[in-house]
Amino acid sequence: MTKESRLEALHRALLAEAGQPVLFGDLVRAVWGDEPPAGPLPALRSLVRRLRQSVEDEIVTDASGYRLVVRRPGPAQLPADLPDFVGREDELAALSSSDAPVLAITGPPGVGKTALAVRLAHRVRDRFPDGQLHVDLRGFATGPAVTVEQALGRFLRALGVPPANVPLDRDEQIELYRAKLRGRRVLVLLDNATGLSPLVPDVEGCKAIVTSRNELPEQTRLDVLADDEAGALLDRLKIDGTADDRAELIRLCANLPLALRIAGAHLADRHLPDYLAELRGDGRLDALEIEGDAAVRAAFALSCGALPADARRLFGLLSVHPGTDFGVRSAAVIGDLSTEDSTRLLDVLVRSGLVEQTGERFGMHDLVRLFASEQAGSGGPPALRRLLSFYLATARHAAELVSPAVRRLDPLPLDLEGREFATAAQAQAWLDSKRVVLVAAVQVAPHPFASHLADSLRGYLNYSAYRSDLGTVMAAGLASARESGDTAGETAMLNGLGHLHWMRGAFAEALESYGAALELSPSDLMRSALLNNMGLVKRETGDLSGALEDMEQARQVQHGDTTLYGTVLSNLGTVCGARGELRKAVAHFEEALRIWEVNGFQVKIAVTHEELGVAHIELGDFDGARRHLDAAWAGYQEAGMGESRPNVLANLADLARKTGDPQQERAWASRGLEQARKIGDVRAEVEVLIRLDELEAAVELADRINYPVGRRKAQLKLARHDPALAAELLRDVRDNGDLLLESKAVLALAEATGDAAVAQEALELAKAREQGAVVARAEAFLAAQPPANGGSTSS
CATH class of the missing domain: 3.40.50.300 (P-loop containing nucleotide triphosphate hydrolases)
Known part of the structure; x- marks a missing residue:
């Protein structure tokens, strides 16, 4: 077969069992028949790599084969076509x-x-x-x-x-x-x-x-409709009348489709000559400066004037809604109405042609919304306040379920209660459905709603990775807080911007934002949270001494906040681990675990078990590591988060390798890769690629997302067979103060060069830091070396 036909054969074989794993052996036979290459699995792996580059379908690595996931259909976002479209x-x-x-x-x-x-x-x-x-x-x-x-x-x-x-x-x-x-x-x-x-x-x-x-x-x-096209639109709208009356209606509506549609809705149960008499009145001359507005204003004024008083009032108030569309409940809040009255009045407005309906959502043309705003009068600001009160109350409650560990501003006294949700999933669904409207609301909200709504959305937008929206609401909330001299609000917004910079990898800007917030911080609890965040950024940049100092200070500053104290302890554990102080790390994790267990924080219990599992792997205590990682996996499953925590699968794969179970290692890692790609956890994807020995791909991905720790872990494996890379990696590790990887990098250099003296250095470093797994590997390497004199004897 030619190379091209081998690709086609491989694609056909995978496509025939789409969604199911196809065994390595079956794929080799499908591609090469009875004449497989000398190294069938490396050859198949190379062919799969080329196929991934040539097709849109995803090819997933499983424990015993490959699985093809057919590309999903593309987006279909077009709005519905207008049934009464004519002309053009x-x-x-x-x-x-x-x-x-x-x-x-x-x-x-x-x-x-x-x-x-x-x-x-x-x-x-x-x-x-x-x-x-x-x-x-x-x-x-x-x-x-x-x-x-x-x-x-x-x-x-x-x-x-x-x-x-x-x-x-x-x-x-x-x-x-x-x-x-x-x-x-x-x-x-x-x-x-x-x-x-x-x-x-x-x-x-x-x-x-x-x-x-x-x-x-x-x-x-586009110009206005031609007379015959306007006439055809009137036919579609079922507007009867004499030829002269229809022609005059077209003229008075300036041949504009929008004006004609509003007029058509108004004429559904009216006599055309009577309507024309009203349209000829002085109200039509009350025009805005925008071309065509005279005709629209005339049609609007008549339709609005014919509405019942309660519908006319709601129409004006709907102009305060900040989003592109709204639902029955939002309209009820704006109008201070029951849901039943809101539904009834929206139906009246839709029949009048002033409000458009698509499914369960409603909206207004930009010009109609502008005209509606002129009708809102003194009722506009209170209507907006009601809506913002409802959105803020609901968003805060939803955020407390979705991101409970995030510290928030003290709640505002509000005019209305919001919706409540029974589960975090329901709260997440509401935030997802309202995200665009809520972001727009922050931008138009007066103080203090802007900063408080931004603060309530901060954790959700952060954890859901809506980073552009997070930047928008933080900037709007910060401007509002500064203009009003609200120190607490400004501190919260600077904290949110710090998170945003941190996610971008802009660590200097993150520290600047956190530092500015720290200077303004009105409370010890906020100071503790900010010091904790600064420590995390310094940990990312390799400043482990600075990270340790900030987090120790955060632990001392906070008073009585159990959640924050436990969080600081966990983060202290990760810093101690990175410094090679594994026993201290375990002590911090165990203290945090006790806090979570007393308070029933199920997810945090699972997270801390995972952290303990990783620490015990480093210590060489594989039984303890298995106990903690199994508890972490069970905890995530019980909390309904098994699909969203692929990193624990990477750690289980790591443990399987170290305990000599390569088949289980590959099964855990393949499952982790699938989940990481499914939810977009790119750091976890790097980790499982390393466990699958897809090292070049892991290095490339780690560099792309600015994840140097992941890059070093992948290079650690590659360096064992490349002395130049091993030397370069060791310099990088030492330059960045990555003490946990130092002994491993030294041992990789020893393995690449066969230098027993370098291996002895790795052994001493690992013993000093109680890295039992590295100690065992270094001792095995040294035991395999021949005696210094080459093992010869004299005769």
């Missing part, structure tokens, strides 16, 4: 036949840009089998616009990138976005853009449709 056939024909990578549709508000763009997207969607992306950028809305970073984050997640893998840097987001689109045919619909942006794919095979009120290159500029 010339524009549709030209746009749908264009080969241009960007189709720009521009024009004044209300002229039907979005309707045309959506119709066009549905017409050409079959040409883009890999999916369609859509975002309303809100470039001309009264509330906050969607930033390029926020939109890129949403697109990347829709393209299969786990939240934790979405870069924080805008240029890196753009690069990854285009990389995910490369080789695919994807349609991107960008509605209400202020201009062209990096959201335009600029990738062969992909196309963007962009709508804007602004002038754009190579644009299709």
